[in-house]
Amino acid sequence: MRRELEVVVVGCGTAGTVTALLLAAQGHRVRLLERAGEPDDVGAGILLQHLGQEVLDLLGLGDALRALSRPVTRVDAVTVRGRQVMDFAYADVPGSVPALGVHRGALFRLLYDAVLASAVEVGTGVEVVDVRPAGDRLGVWVAGADGPVRWGEADLVVGADGTRSAVRRALGVTVRDHPYAYGALWAVVPDPDEVAADALYQCFRDTRHYLGVLPTGRGESSIFWSIRTDEMEATMRRGVPAWRDEARPFAGRYAPLLERVDHLLAATYRDVVVSHPHRVAPGGRAAVALVGDSWHAMSPQLGAGASLALADAWTLAGCLAEASDLRTGLTAYEQQRRAHVRWYTWWTRLMTPLFQSGLVPLSWPRDLLAGPVAQVPAVRRQFVSTLMGHRTSPWSTWELPAERPGRPGGRSEG
DSSP states (O other): SSSOOOOEEEEHHHHHHHHHHHHHTTTTTEEEESSSSSSOOOOOOOEEEEEHHHHHHHOOOOHHHHHHEEEEOOEEEEETOOOOEEEEEEEGGOOOOEEEEEEHHHHHHHHHHHHHHHHHHHEEEEEEEEEEEEEEEEEEEETTOOOEEEEESSSSSEEEEOTHHHHHHHHHHHHEEEOSEEEEEEEEOOOTTOOOTTTEEEETTTTEEEEEEEESSEEEEEEEEEGGGGHHHHHHHHHHHHHHHHHHHGGGGGGGHTTTOOOOOOEEEEEEESSSSEETTTTTSSSEEETTTHHHHOOOGOOOHHHHHHHHHHHHHHHHHHHHSSHHHHHHHHHHHHHHHHHHHHHHHHHHHHSSSSGGGGGHHHHHHHHHHHHHSSHHHHHHHHHHTTEEEETEOOOOOOTTTTTOOOEEEO
């Protein structure tokens, strides 16, 4: 980029903080706006796949991340009657790197502390509600006591404000924004003996009920309970003891963790598709771009959300660094990311009805065939490489070239 940009990044989650760090390191003036007055560390455990770990390594935060995480080396999924549905290990792909189970809040704190130590200017308690053309720049509008108030201007606005993105709404590029009928109740519980060990555990009863357990950093594990969103409130009103009785048949050897749940929180999911993740304003000197869930919110079935967000941030910064103008850089960003995002969007959309839906008959072939099919070496390799976050098709992968931070890339397996 031949000029220093005035950049506003909206949202200080995973995608927003990393985008801000990378663009500030390139010499742009970056302001990170967050609607929360005091950004906090609320959240359950997440799987950070190899792709996401690469970005943290290139930022110099990889070792600190691993100190806060637990390796997750396999996926163990069974029915409530004990039939094996999935039994994959990352070791099924030679040279593969296991995922990391980390508290979402721990990852947030690591990234937010890095932002506070950088040249990024942070504004909290600022809710961006609109982005509008303002001459050859963009006006940023925020919520005020009596309605939207013009906050300032920017050359580039990056929407990293999540599944219900105001920046995406202002862009007018939404093709699909569909709430899933099923979400999850969750809790993070003490696990000093590491009962959860190194496995992501899931236990299913048809497609409507499952219990998940994920190692979450040092001495903690996360528990997830699949549930219809319209049943969440009633379940939480009945209280933890009643829920625990319902979940206990799914827990197996993880039953001691259920006894440590003292409250439940709710998570809902959306399926978001956009026509384009960017728009250049008339005149070509200002633009808006989307990263992370603002662009491609999806169900967490493949545990790819955080890694895809990190890949977006890395690619956006790399494409802008190599381009002579915003239009060229953002066009390259979309071209680099589209196949990767499409692969995970479609796979998530295909898998979700098998594990979280009211389509109970789908569980019959799933439970009958998934175990035997998963013994085929080629199937195991495809599944594990998809989990690692690199896949763009059955024949190709997307990778970050470590030798030049901030620069996107890809390769084909032939």
